[in-house]
Amino acid sequence: IALKGLGIDEWQMTAPVNAKGDALAVSDFLSFLSNLNFTRVVEESSKDLSPFGLDTPGLKIILSMNNGETKGVRVGNDHPMGNKVYLALLKGSQVLAAGVTKNRLNRTVHDLRDKTILDFKTPQIKKIEFIRHDKTLNLIKDQESWKVLENTVIAKGNGTEITNLLNTIQAAQIEQFVEEKPKQLTSYGLNNSKLTVKLSTTKSNESLALLIGKNSDHGFYAKTLSKENIFTINQSLFDTLNNRKFVDFLNKSLVDFNDDDLIKMTLRMDNVTVDLVRNKKDSQKWTMEQPIEMKANSATINSLLFDLKKARIVEFVTTHAKNPKILNFEQPEKEISLTYKNGETWALKLNKKTSSPDHYLAQRTDEKTVFTLQKSSVESIFRSLHDLKDRTLLEFNDDVVKEIHLDDSTQTFILKKSTNKWNLALPEPSNSIQSFIGKDILWTLNSIEFESVLKVDPGNTMTGLIKPKISVKLLDKESKVITHISIGNPVAKSSEEHYLKVAKNPAVYTTNKRFLNEILINLKKIKEKL
Numbered sequence: 001i002a003l004k005g006l007g008i009d010e011w012q013m014t015a016p017v018n019a020k021g022d023a024l025a026v027s028d029f030l031s032f033l034s035n036l037n038f039t040r041v042v043e044e045s046s047k048d049l050s051p052f053g054l055d056t057p058g059l060k061i062i063l064s065m066n067n068g069e070t071k072g073v074r075v076g077n078d079h080p081m082g083n084k085v086y087l088a089l090l091k092g093s094q095v096l097a098a099g100v101t102k103n104r105l106n107r108t109v110h111d112l113r114d115k116t117i118l119d120f121k122t123p124q125i126k127k128i129e130f131i132r133h134d135k136t137l138n139l140i141k142d143q144e145s146w147k148v149l150e151n152t153v154i155a156k157g158n159g160t161e162i163t164n165l166l167n168t169i170q171a172a173q174i175e176q177f178v179e180e181k182p183k184q185l186t187s188y189g190l191n192n193s194k195l196t197v198k199l200s201t202t203k204s205n206e207s208l209a210l211l212i213g214k215n216s217d218h219g220f221y222a223k224t225l226s227k228e229n230i231f232t233i234n235q236s237l238f239d240t241l242n243n244r245k246f247v248d249f250l251n252k253s254l255v256d257f258n259d260d261d262l263i264k265m266t267l268r269m270d271n272v273t274v275d276l277v278r279n280k281k282d283s284q285k286w287t288m289e290q291p292i293e294m295k296a297n298s299a300t301i302n303s304l305l306f307d308l309k310k311a312r313i314v315e316f317v318t319t320h321a322k323n324p325k326i327l328n329f330e331q332p333e334k335e336i337s338l339t340y341k342n343g344e345t346w347a348l349k350l351n352k353k354t355s356s357p358d359h360y361l362a363q364r365t366d367e368k369t370v371f372t373l374q375k376s377s378v379e380s381i382f383r384s385l386h387d388l389k390d391r392t393l394l395e396f397n398d399d400v401v402k403e404i405h406l407d408d409s410t411q412t413f414i415l416k417k418s419t420n421k422w423n424l425a426l427p428e429p430s431n432s433i434q435s436f437i438g439k440d441i442l443w444t445l446n447s448i449e450f451e452s453v454l455k456v457d458p459g460n461t462m463t464g465l466i467k468p469k470i471s472v473k474l475l476d477k478e479s480k481v482i483t484h485i486s487i488g489n490p491v492a493k494s495s496e497e498h499y500l501k502v503a504k505n506p507a508v509y510t511t512n513k514r515f516l517n518e519i520l521i522n523l524k525k526i527k528e529k530l
Contacts, residue, residue, distance in 0.1 A: 020114040038096035052086040053077035115174040122166040127200035148249045156251040174231040176218045188221040189213030247316040254311040264339035295390035307380035314372040391449035403475035444518045450509035463499035464489030
């Protein structure tokens with residue numbers, strides 16, 4: 001076995017075959033030899049080397065140095081006591097013993113020959129083809145993303161899955177070298193291979209190709225298109241390449257986008273169309289344009305978008321909707337569409353026609369693939385109209401508020417702000433109340449939401465808004481009213497809701513009981529300090 005150094009970390013095997021050497025294996029072997037020491041001198045000058053197997057050694061290691069010098073050893077028999085071998089330099093009769101076995105010093109063609117199947121760098125691959133007789137599966141790189149193409153069906157690819165596949169192929173090793181210059185390929189099943197894997201790179205116009213044929217005792221016969229020799233690959237690599245299908249490479253993330261690029265979202269559900277448009281002046285806010293025009297709940301929309309990007313496809317049911325009428329995506333039960341700044345759109349259509357009650361059938365824009373989504377994922381995306389509305393009733397700046405007037409129909413309480421501290425001014429001045437009470441009341445008022453807007457005012461007797469449970473008035477430093485709300489009786493049909501009215505607004509609302517309770521709890525804390 002002869003190898004020639006071609007440069008740093010590059011070796012060429014010149015005998016018994018002309019082939020690329022395994023640079024790492026050669027480097028490891030040279031490192032092993034450079035650290036090899038003898039443990040003792042057995043004979044200083046032996047007249048008979050045959051007892052040590054050194055007269056006609058079965059193994060010689062010869063190193064040709066850059067300076068023209070030749071170094072090396074003759075390897076004899078293993079020592080009778082074990083774990084040692086007899087050695088001698090290339091020239092001379094001195095017999096040495098080293099603490100290794102003969103087997104540790106021996107190397108085979110297979111050990112030192114490069115066993116790389118396809119030599120490439122993963123980032124340079126722009127296309128992968130799986131060719132099985134008359135069927136081809138294509139994985140095509142489009143800038144930083146991948147597409148999967150089979151027949152006329154094209155879908156978004158899973159970049160991580162495809163990169164892992166390339167890394168597996170790149171790291172794959174030849175199992176056994178079979179024949180260097182075969183006269184025929186038929187007996188190996190390579191004249192019409194069962195599977196061909198082609199890789200196209202950005203560095204060359206010629207593809208790298210691996211042809212896989214019949215199975216053998218050591219795996220499967222294979223060869224590359226660029227070389228003559230036949231070798232075998234192991235079962236694991238064959239399974240990795242042969243068992244991959246279209247659906248295995250599809251991207252299971254539903255959609256990926258930058259929130260800031262989104263300008264409009266439309267939801268169609270329960271025979272209602274909800275149009276949500278991003279505010280041009282304040283990108284953090286959204287407006288509902290349909291079915292009614294009002295402010296949208298930005299927090300709910302942000303949560304919806306997060307859940308949309310987090311949603312994952314359960315499985316791909318089919319790669320082609322042969323009969324769209326059966327799946328009925330022309331009239332979906334639910335649909336969401338996104339519009340981006342650049343004018344591009346994306347849409348998702350869903351139907352419940354699936355054998356599992358926990359799944360929805362779905363299809364994306366410009367894709368023929370049909371897949372399933374978890375019911376919980378769908379519910380997190382399609383929020384109710386009620387939740388999408390901005391139901392906050394009051395809007396004010398806490399820093400502007402200098403007085404809080406509370407009236408529980410029996411007594412009036414006034415809190416005044418001095419610097420950053422709230423003190424009681426009425427019914428009697430006191431600075432002993434806890435300052436955070438004022439902040440808590442403002443926080444409750446800022447977050448108070450309505451549950452519904454009544455089309456018809458039920459009247460003061462029913463609402464109790466003439467003599468409310470609590471009335472809260474906020475004033476600025478000039479004692480001008482900023483806002484004023486009154487919370488009255490509980491709603492007859494729902495004791496968890498109370499009637500509410502905002503001053504200078506004719507509408508009558510209902511609100512959750514917890515907002516009233518939060519204000520009354522703080523009022524109780526004030527009374528306890530009197």
